Amino acid sequence: MIFIILSFAIAPMIYNQSEFNLRCExxxxxxxxxxxxxxxVVIVDVLSFSTCVEIATNNGAIIFPYAYKDESAIDYAKSVQAELASQRQRWTTTGYSLSPKSVIQISAGTKLVLPSPNGSFLTLHTGTTPTLAGCLRNCQAVAQFAQKYGDKIAVIPAGERWKEDGSLRPAFEDLIGAxxxxxxxxGSLSPEAEVAAATFQAFRQDLLGYLKKCSSxxxxxxxxFELDVExxxxxxxxxxxxxxxxNAYANVSSTNLSLP
Known part of the structure:
Protein backbone atom coordinates (compact mmCIF):
# COMPACT_ATOMS: atom_id res chain seq x y z
CA MET A 1 0.00 0.00 0.00
CA ILE A 2 2.83 2.40 0.84
CA PHE A 3 4.46 1.65 -2.49
CA ILE A 4 1.23 2.39 -4.36
CA ILE A 5 0.79 5.75 -2.62
CA LEU A 6 4.36 6.76 -3.36
CA SER A 7 4.07 5.72 -7.00
CA PHE A 8 1.01 7.94 -7.47
CA ALA A 9 2.84 10.85 -5.81
CA ILE A 10 5.93 10.46 -7.97
CA ALA A 11 4.29 9.65 -11.31
CA PRO A 12 3.06 13.20 -12.17
CA MET A 13 6.58 14.54 -11.76
CA ILE A 14 7.71 12.40 -14.68
CA TYR A 15 5.74 14.51 -17.14
CA ASN A 16 6.07 18.07 -15.85
CA GLN A 17 9.70 18.65 -16.93
CA SER A 18 10.26 20.34 -13.56
CA GLU A 19 14.02 19.76 -13.56
CA PHE A 20 14.33 22.16 -16.51
CA ASN A 21 13.62 25.89 -16.66
CA LEU A 22 12.26 25.90 -20.23
CA ARG A 23 9.47 23.41 -20.87
CA CYS A 24 7.39 22.47 -23.88
CA GLU A 25 4.39 20.18 -24.13
CA VAL A 41 2.79 30.16 -19.97
CA VAL A 42 3.04 30.99 -23.67
CA ILE A 43 0.24 29.67 -25.89
CA VAL A 44 1.34 29.05 -29.49
CA ASP A 45 -1.35 28.55 -32.15
CA VAL A 46 0.25 29.86 -35.33
CA LEU A 47 -2.59 28.96 -37.73
CA SER A 48 -4.28 30.98 -36.59
CA PHE A 49 -5.37 32.01 -33.07
CA SER A 50 -2.04 33.43 -31.82
CA THR A 51 -1.37 35.21 -35.10
CA CYS A 52 -4.87 36.71 -35.07
CA VAL A 53 -4.39 37.87 -31.47
CA GLU A 54 -1.01 39.42 -32.25
CA ILE A 55 -2.31 41.40 -35.24
CA ALA A 56 -5.48 42.54 -33.47
CA THR A 57 -3.88 43.57 -30.18
CA ASN A 58 -1.03 45.24 -32.02
CA ASN A 59 -3.73 47.49 -33.48
CA GLY A 60 -5.06 48.21 -30.00
CA ALA A 61 -7.96 45.76 -29.96
CA ILE A 62 -8.93 43.69 -26.91
CA ILE A 63 -9.47 39.98 -27.54
CA PHE A 64 -11.66 37.78 -25.36
CA PRO A 65 -10.88 34.08 -25.93
CA TYR A 66 -13.86 31.74 -25.93
CA ALA A 67 -13.57 27.99 -26.17
CA TYR A 68 -16.75 27.10 -28.03
CA LYS A 69 -18.21 28.00 -31.41
CA ASP A 70 -21.85 27.70 -30.41
CA GLU A 71 -24.77 29.88 -29.34
CA SER A 72 -23.28 30.37 -25.88
CA ALA A 73 -20.66 32.60 -27.52
CA ILE A 74 -23.41 35.07 -28.41
CA ASP A 75 -24.44 35.44 -24.79
CA TYR A 76 -20.83 35.73 -23.68
CA ALA A 77 -20.13 38.51 -26.18
CA LYS A 78 -23.16 40.40 -24.90
CA SER A 79 -22.00 39.95 -21.29
CA VAL A 80 -18.62 41.60 -21.99
CA GLN A 81 -20.09 44.15 -24.44
CA ALA A 82 -17.95 42.89 -27.29
CA GLU A 83 -18.37 41.97 -30.94
CA LEU A 84 -18.41 38.27 -31.75
CA ALA A 85 -16.05 36.91 -34.39
CA SER A 86 -17.88 34.99 -37.10
CA GLN A 87 -17.01 31.75 -38.82
CA ARG A 88 -14.11 32.00 -41.26
CA GLN A 89 -15.65 32.87 -44.64
CA ARG A 90 -13.72 32.77 -47.89
CA TRP A 91 -15.46 35.64 -49.64
CA THR A 92 -16.41 37.88 -46.73
CA THR A 93 -15.31 41.51 -46.94
CA THR A 94 -16.72 42.65 -43.60
CA GLY A 95 -16.67 41.34 -40.06
CA TYR A 96 -13.97 39.71 -37.97
CA SER A 97 -13.13 36.03 -37.70
CA LEU A 98 -10.28 33.69 -36.78
CA SER A 99 -8.71 34.68 -40.10
CA PRO A 100 -5.71 36.97 -39.48
CA LYS A 101 -6.46 38.97 -42.62
CA SER A 102 -9.87 39.86 -41.18
CA VAL A 103 -8.31 41.83 -38.32
CA ILE A 104 -5.59 43.68 -40.22
CA GLN A 105 -7.64 46.89 -40.11
CA ILE A 106 -9.33 46.34 -36.74
CA SER A 107 -9.73 49.60 -34.84
CA ALA A 108 -8.07 50.41 -31.54
CA GLY A 109 -10.38 49.80 -28.62
CA THR A 110 -12.46 47.17 -30.41
CA LYS A 111 -13.55 44.39 -28.05
CA LEU A 112 -13.80 41.06 -29.84
CA VAL A 113 -14.78 37.62 -28.62
CA LEU A 114 -12.71 35.06 -30.54
CA PRO A 115 -13.96 31.46 -30.30
CA SER A 116 -11.27 28.84 -30.88
CA PRO A 117 -11.10 25.17 -29.85
CA ASN A 118 -7.32 25.32 -29.58
CA GLY A 119 -5.68 28.63 -28.66
CA SER A 120 -8.71 30.03 -26.81
CA PHE A 121 -9.43 26.76 -25.06
CA LEU A 122 -5.85 26.47 -23.79
CA THR A 123 -5.75 30.10 -22.67
CA LEU A 124 -8.81 29.57 -20.51
CA HIS A 125 -7.23 26.58 -18.75
CA THR A 126 -3.95 28.09 -17.55
CA GLY A 127 -5.49 29.05 -14.20
CA THR A 128 -3.74 31.83 -12.33
CA THR A 129 -0.44 31.47 -14.19
CA PRO A 130 0.36 34.56 -16.29
CA THR A 131 -0.35 33.76 -19.94
CA LEU A 132 0.95 35.22 -23.20
CA ALA A 133 0.03 34.54 -26.84
CA GLY A 134 3.04 33.90 -29.04
CA CYS A 135 3.57 33.27 -32.73
CA LEU A 136 6.29 33.67 -35.34
CA ARG A 137 5.57 37.38 -35.75
CA ASN A 138 6.29 38.33 -32.11
CA CYS A 139 8.52 35.47 -30.93
CA GLN A 140 11.41 37.56 -29.60
CA ALA A 141 9.24 40.17 -27.88
CA VAL A 142 7.15 37.51 -26.15
CA ALA A 143 10.23 35.56 -25.05
CA GLN A 144 11.88 38.63 -23.56
CA PHE A 145 8.71 39.68 -21.75
CA ALA A 146 8.11 36.16 -20.45
CA GLN A 147 11.44 36.20 -18.64
CA LYS A 148 10.30 39.19 -16.60
CA TYR A 149 8.06 36.76 -14.69
CA GLY A 150 10.81 34.29 -13.85
CA ASP A 151 12.93 31.56 -15.35
CA LYS A 152 10.35 28.74 -15.30
CA ILE A 153 8.63 29.13 -18.65
CA ALA A 154 6.16 26.76 -20.30
CA VAL A 155 5.70 27.04 -24.05
CA ILE A 156 2.58 25.22 -25.24
CA PRO A 157 2.17 24.38 -28.93
CA ALA A 158 -1.60 24.11 -29.29
CA GLY A 159 -1.84 21.62 -32.12
CA GLU A 160 -5.03 20.94 -34.02
CA ARG A 161 -7.89 18.50 -33.53
CA TRP A 162 -8.72 15.59 -35.80
CA LYS A 163 -12.21 16.13 -37.17
CA GLU A 164 -13.10 12.47 -36.75
CA ASP A 165 -12.77 12.22 -32.97
CA GLY A 166 -11.50 15.58 -31.69
CA SER A 167 -8.20 14.11 -30.53
CA LEU A 168 -4.97 16.12 -30.65
CA ARG A 169 -3.13 16.45 -33.95
CA PRO A 170 0.39 17.78 -33.28
CA ALA A 171 0.86 20.55 -35.83
CA PHE A 172 4.10 21.42 -37.63
CA GLU A 173 3.45 25.15 -37.53
CA ASP A 174 2.97 25.21 -33.75
CA LEU A 175 6.16 23.22 -33.15
CA ILE A 176 8.01 25.77 -35.30
CA GLY A 177 6.40 28.68 -33.46
CA ALA A 178 7.22 27.21 -30.06
CA GLY A 187 17.79 28.63 -19.38
CA SER A 188 17.98 24.87 -19.35
CA LEU A 189 15.88 23.24 -22.05
CA SER A 190 13.87 20.09 -21.50
CA PRO A 191 14.36 17.51 -24.29
CA GLU A 192 10.91 18.45 -25.58
CA ALA A 193 11.83 22.14 -25.65
CA GLU A 194 15.18 21.36 -27.25
CA VAL A 195 13.48 19.43 -30.06
CA ALA A 196 11.18 22.39 -30.74
CA ALA A 197 14.09 24.85 -30.83
CA ALA A 198 16.15 22.57 -33.09
CA THR A 199 13.21 22.08 -35.45
CA PHE A 200 12.76 25.82 -35.77
CA GLN A 201 16.45 26.28 -36.59
CA ALA A 202 16.24 23.55 -39.23
CA PHE A 203 13.34 25.23 -41.08
CA ARG A 204 13.77 28.94 -40.34
CA GLN A 205 15.31 29.77 -43.74
CA ASP A 206 12.02 29.10 -45.54
CA LEU A 207 9.21 29.46 -43.02
CA LEU A 208 6.64 30.52 -45.60
CA GLY A 209 7.50 27.67 -47.94
CA TYR A 210 7.15 25.05 -45.23
CA LEU A 211 4.00 26.56 -43.73
CA LYS A 212 2.41 26.42 -47.16
CA LYS A 213 3.39 22.75 -47.51
CA CYS A 214 2.38 21.53 -44.04
CA SER A 215 -1.05 19.99 -43.50
CA SER A 216 -2.61 23.00 -41.78
CA PHE A 225 -6.93 31.60 -47.04
CA GLU A 226 -3.42 31.69 -48.48
CA LEU A 227 -2.95 35.24 -47.19
CA ASP A 228 -3.53 33.95 -43.66
CA VAL A 229 -0.65 31.54 -44.10
CA GLU A 230 1.54 34.34 -45.43
CA ASN A 247 -10.43 37.49 -19.31
CA ALA A 248 -8.89 39.21 -22.35
CA TYR A 249 -5.68 39.63 -24.31
CA ALA A 250 -4.29 43.14 -24.68
CA ASN A 251 -0.93 44.40 -25.89
CA VAL A 252 1.25 45.37 -22.92
CA SER A 253 4.43 46.16 -24.85
CA SER A 254 3.47 49.64 -26.06
CA THR A 255 2.19 50.97 -22.75
CA ASN A 256 3.96 49.17 -19.95
CA LEU A 257 7.18 47.23 -20.20
CA SER A 258 7.10 46.29 -16.54
CA LEU A 259 4.94 43.57 -15.06
CA PRO A 260 1.27 44.46 -14.75
Whole structure:
Protein backbone atom coordinates (compact mmCIF):
# COMPACT_ATOMS: atom_id res chain seq x y z
CA MET A 1 0.00 0.00 0.00
CA ILE A 2 2.83 2.40 0.84
CA PHE A 3 4.46 1.65 -2.49
CA ILE A 4 1.23 2.39 -4.36
CA ILE A 5 0.79 5.75 -2.62
CA LEU A 6 4.36 6.76 -3.36
CA SER A 7 4.07 5.72 -7.00
CA PHE A 8 1.01 7.94 -7.47
CA ALA A 9 2.84 10.85 -5.81
CA ILE A 10 5.93 10.46 -7.97
CA ALA A 11 4.29 9.65 -11.31
CA PRO A 12 3.06 13.20 -12.17
CA MET A 13 6.58 14.54 -11.76
CA ILE A 14 7.71 12.40 -14.68
CA TYR A 15 5.74 14.51 -17.14
CA ASN A 16 6.07 18.07 -15.85
CA GLN A 17 9.70 18.65 -16.93
CA SER A 18 10.26 20.34 -13.56
CA GLU A 19 14.02 19.76 -13.56
CA PHE A 20 14.33 22.16 -16.51
CA ASN A 21 13.62 25.89 -16.66
CA LEU A 22 12.26 25.90 -20.23
CA ARG A 23 9.47 23.41 -20.87
CA CYS A 24 7.39 22.47 -23.88
CA GLU A 25 4.39 20.18 -24.13
CA UNK A 26 1.38 19.82 -26.41
CA UNK A 27 -2.21 20.88 -25.98
CA UNK A 28 -4.57 20.64 -23.01
CA UNK A 29 -2.60 18.02 -21.14
CA UNK A 30 0.55 20.09 -21.61
CA UNK A 31 -1.20 23.04 -19.96
CA UNK A 32 -2.43 20.81 -17.13
CA UNK A 33 1.07 19.47 -16.44
CA UNK A 34 3.17 22.60 -16.91
CA UNK A 35 1.09 25.64 -16.00
CA UNK A 36 0.83 24.98 -12.25
CA UNK A 37 4.62 24.78 -11.81
CA UNK A 38 5.67 27.54 -14.24
CA UNK A 39 6.09 31.28 -13.78
CA UNK A 40 4.46 32.03 -17.12
CA VAL A 41 2.79 30.16 -19.97
CA VAL A 42 3.04 30.99 -23.67
CA ILE A 43 0.24 29.67 -25.89
CA VAL A 44 1.34 29.05 -29.49
CA ASP A 45 -1.35 28.55 -32.15
CA VAL A 46 0.25 29.86 -35.33
CA LEU A 47 -2.59 28.96 -37.73
CA SER A 48 -4.28 30.98 -36.59
CA PHE A 49 -5.37 32.01 -33.07
CA SER A 50 -2.04 33.43 -31.82
CA THR A 51 -1.37 35.21 -35.10
CA CYS A 52 -4.87 36.71 -35.07
CA VAL A 53 -4.39 37.87 -31.47
CA GLU A 54 -1.01 39.42 -32.25
CA ILE A 55 -2.31 41.40 -35.24
CA ALA A 56 -5.48 42.54 -33.47
CA THR A 57 -3.88 43.57 -30.18
CA ASN A 58 -1.03 45.24 -32.02
CA ASN A 59 -3.73 47.49 -33.48
CA GLY A 60 -5.06 48.21 -30.00
CA ALA A 61 -7.96 45.76 -29.96
CA ILE A 62 -8.93 43.69 -26.91
CA ILE A 63 -9.47 39.98 -27.54
CA PHE A 64 -11.66 37.78 -25.36
CA PRO A 65 -10.88 34.08 -25.93
CA TYR A 66 -13.86 31.74 -25.93
CA ALA A 67 -13.57 27.99 -26.17
CA TYR A 68 -16.75 27.10 -28.03
CA LYS A 69 -18.21 28.00 -31.41
CA ASP A 70 -21.85 27.70 -30.41
CA GLU A 71 -24.77 29.88 -29.34
CA SER A 72 -23.28 30.37 -25.88
CA ALA A 73 -20.66 32.60 -27.52
CA ILE A 74 -23.41 35.07 -28.41
CA ASP A 75 -24.44 35.44 -24.79
CA TYR A 76 -20.83 35.73 -23.68
CA ALA A 77 -20.13 38.51 -26.18
CA LYS A 78 -23.16 40.40 -24.90
CA SER A 79 -22.00 39.95 -21.29
CA VAL A 80 -18.62 41.60 -21.99
CA GLN A 81 -20.09 44.15 -24.44
CA ALA A 82 -17.95 42.89 -27.29
CA GLU A 83 -18.37 41.97 -30.94
CA LEU A 84 -18.41 38.27 -31.75
CA ALA A 85 -16.05 36.91 -34.39
CA SER A 86 -17.88 34.99 -37.10
CA GLN A 87 -17.01 31.75 -38.82
CA ARG A 88 -14.11 32.00 -41.26
CA GLN A 89 -15.65 32.87 -44.64
CA ARG A 90 -13.72 32.77 -47.89
CA TRP A 91 -15.46 35.64 -49.64
CA THR A 92 -16.41 37.88 -46.73
CA THR A 93 -15.31 41.51 -46.94
CA THR A 94 -16.72 42.65 -43.60
CA GLY A 95 -16.67 41.34 -40.06
CA TYR A 96 -13.97 39.71 -37.97
CA SER A 97 -13.13 36.03 -37.70
CA LEU A 98 -10.28 33.69 -36.78
CA SER A 99 -8.71 34.68 -40.10
CA PRO A 100 -5.71 36.97 -39.48
CA LYS A 101 -6.46 38.97 -42.62
CA SER A 102 -9.87 39.86 -41.18
CA VAL A 103 -8.31 41.83 -38.32
CA ILE A 104 -5.59 43.68 -40.22
CA GLN A 105 -7.64 46.89 -40.11
CA ILE A 106 -9.33 46.34 -36.74
CA SER A 107 -9.73 49.60 -34.84
CA ALA A 108 -8.07 50.41 -31.54
CA GLY A 109 -10.38 49.80 -28.62
CA THR A 110 -12.46 47.17 -30.41
CA LYS A 111 -13.55 44.39 -28.05
CA LEU A 112 -13.80 41.06 -29.84
CA VAL A 113 -14.78 37.62 -28.62
CA LEU A 114 -12.71 35.06 -30.54
CA PRO A 115 -13.96 31.46 -30.30
CA SER A 116 -11.27 28.84 -30.88
CA PRO A 117 -11.10 25.17 -29.85
CA ASN A 118 -7.32 25.32 -29.58
CA GLY A 119 -5.68 28.63 -28.66
CA SER A 120 -8.71 30.03 -26.81
CA PHE A 121 -9.43 26.76 -25.06
CA LEU A 122 -5.85 26.47 -23.79
CA THR A 123 -5.75 30.10 -22.67
CA LEU A 124 -8.81 29.57 -20.51
CA HIS A 125 -7.23 26.58 -18.75
CA THR A 126 -3.95 28.09 -17.55
CA GLY A 127 -5.49 29.05 -14.20
CA THR A 128 -3.74 31.83 -12.33
CA THR A 129 -0.44 31.47 -14.19
CA PRO A 130 0.36 34.56 -16.29
CA THR A 131 -0.35 33.76 -19.94
CA LEU A 132 0.95 35.22 -23.20
CA ALA A 133 0.03 34.54 -26.84
CA GLY A 134 3.04 33.90 -29.04
CA CYS A 135 3.57 33.27 -32.73
CA LEU A 136 6.29 33.67 -35.34
CA ARG A 137 5.57 37.38 -35.75
CA ASN A 138 6.29 38.33 -32.11
CA CYS A 139 8.52 35.47 -30.93
CA GLN A 140 11.41 37.56 -29.60
CA ALA A 141 9.24 40.17 -27.88
CA VAL A 142 7.15 37.51 -26.15
CA ALA A 143 10.23 35.56 -25.05
CA GLN A 144 11.88 38.63 -23.56
CA PHE A 145 8.71 39.68 -21.75
CA ALA A 146 8.11 36.16 -20.45
CA GLN A 147 11.44 36.20 -18.64
CA LYS A 148 10.30 39.19 -16.60
CA TYR A 149 8.06 36.76 -14.69
CA GLY A 150 10.81 34.29 -13.85
CA ASP A 151 12.93 31.56 -15.35
CA LYS A 152 10.35 28.74 -15.30
CA ILE A 153 8.63 29.13 -18.65
CA ALA A 154 6.16 26.76 -20.30
CA VAL A 155 5.70 27.04 -24.05
CA ILE A 156 2.58 25.22 -25.24
CA PRO A 157 2.17 24.38 -28.93
CA ALA A 158 -1.60 24.11 -29.29
CA GLY A 159 -1.84 21.62 -32.12
CA GLU A 160 -5.03 20.94 -34.02
CA ARG A 161 -7.89 18.50 -33.53
CA TRP A 162 -8.72 15.59 -35.80
CA LYS A 163 -12.21 16.13 -37.17
CA GLU A 164 -13.10 12.47 -36.75
CA ASP A 165 -12.77 12.22 -32.97
CA GLY A 166 -11.50 15.58 -31.69
CA SER A 167 -8.20 14.11 -30.53
CA LEU A 168 -4.97 16.12 -30.65
CA ARG A 169 -3.13 16.45 -33.95
CA PRO A 170 0.39 17.78 -33.28
CA ALA A 171 0.86 20.55 -35.83
CA PHE A 172 4.10 21.42 -37.63
CA GLU A 173 3.45 25.15 -37.53
CA ASP A 174 2.97 25.21 -33.75
CA LEU A 175 6.16 23.22 -33.15
CA ILE A 176 8.01 25.77 -35.30
CA GLY A 177 6.40 28.68 -33.46
CA ALA A 178 7.22 27.21 -30.06
CA UNK A 179 10.79 26.64 -31.17
CA UNK A 180 11.12 30.23 -32.37
CA UNK A 181 10.11 31.52 -28.93
CA UNK A 182 12.33 29.04 -27.10
CA UNK A 183 15.32 30.07 -29.23
CA UNK A 184 15.15 33.53 -27.60
CA UNK A 185 14.90 32.25 -24.02
CA UNK A 186 17.77 31.69 -21.60
CA GLY A 187 17.79 28.63 -19.38
CA SER A 188 17.98 24.87 -19.35
CA LEU A 189 15.88 23.24 -22.05
CA SER A 190 13.87 20.09 -21.50
CA PRO A 191 14.36 17.51 -24.29
CA GLU A 192 10.91 18.45 -25.58
CA ALA A 193 11.83 22.14 -25.65
CA GLU A 194 15.18 21.36 -27.25
CA VAL A 195 13.48 19.43 -30.06
CA ALA A 196 11.18 22.39 -30.74
CA ALA A 197 14.09 24.85 -30.83
CA ALA A 198 16.15 22.57 -33.09
CA THR A 199 13.21 22.08 -35.45
CA PHE A 200 12.76 25.82 -35.77
CA GLN A 201 16.45 26.28 -36.59
CA ALA A 202 16.24 23.55 -39.23
CA PHE A 203 13.34 25.23 -41.08
CA ARG A 204 13.77 28.94 -40.34
CA GLN A 205 15.31 29.77 -43.74
CA ASP A 206 12.02 29.10 -45.54
CA LEU A 207 9.21 29.46 -43.02
CA LEU A 208 6.64 30.52 -45.60
CA GLY A 209 7.50 27.67 -47.94
CA TYR A 210 7.15 25.05 -45.23
CA LEU A 211 4.00 26.56 -43.73
CA LYS A 212 2.41 26.42 -47.16
CA LYS A 213 3.39 22.75 -47.51
CA CYS A 214 2.38 21.53 -44.04
CA SER A 215 -1.05 19.99 -43.50
CA SER A 216 -2.61 23.00 -41.78
CA UNK A 217 -1.25 25.38 -44.40
CA UNK A 218 -2.51 23.26 -47.29
CA UNK A 219 -5.93 23.10 -45.68
CA UNK A 220 -6.17 26.88 -45.40
CA UNK A 221 -4.88 27.46 -48.92
CA UNK A 222 -7.43 25.01 -50.32
CA UNK A 223 -10.17 26.96 -48.54
CA UNK A 224 -8.97 30.27 -49.99
CA PHE A 225 -6.93 31.60 -47.04
CA GLU A 226 -3.42 31.69 -48.48
CA LEU A 227 -2.95 35.24 -47.19
CA ASP A 228 -3.53 33.95 -43.66
CA VAL A 229 -0.65 31.54 -44.10
CA GLU A 230 1.54 34.34 -45.43
CA UNK A 231 0.70 36.61 -42.51
CA UNK A 232 1.40 33.80 -40.06
CA UNK A 233 4.78 32.97 -41.56
CA UNK A 234 6.25 36.47 -41.15
CA UNK A 235 9.11 36.19 -38.69
CA UNK A 236 9.95 38.47 -35.77
CA UNK A 237 8.53 41.75 -37.07
CA UNK A 238 6.37 42.68 -34.08
CA UNK A 239 7.03 44.01 -30.58
CA UNK A 240 3.46 43.23 -29.58
CA UNK A 241 3.07 41.18 -26.38
CA UNK A 242 -0.51 39.98 -25.86
CA UNK A 243 -1.05 39.35 -22.14
CA UNK A 244 -4.14 37.56 -20.88
CA UNK A 245 -5.61 39.53 -17.99
CA UNK A 246 -9.20 40.13 -16.84
CA ASN A 247 -10.43 37.49 -19.31
CA ALA A 248 -8.89 39.21 -22.35
CA TYR A 249 -5.68 39.63 -24.31
CA ALA A 250 -4.29 43.14 -24.68
CA ASN A 251 -0.93 44.40 -25.89
CA VAL A 252 1.25 45.37 -22.92
CA SER A 253 4.43 46.16 -24.85
CA SER A 254 3.47 49.64 -26.06
CA THR A 255 2.19 50.97 -22.75
CA ASN A 256 3.96 49.17 -19.95
CA LEU A 257 7.18 47.23 -20.20
CA SER A 258 7.10 46.29 -16.54
CA LEU A 259 4.94 43.57 -15.06
CA PRO A 260 1.27 44.46 -14.75
Missing amino acids: WGPQGVAELAPISDV GAILSYLN GKELIEKG LSAVFNISNCVPLFKD
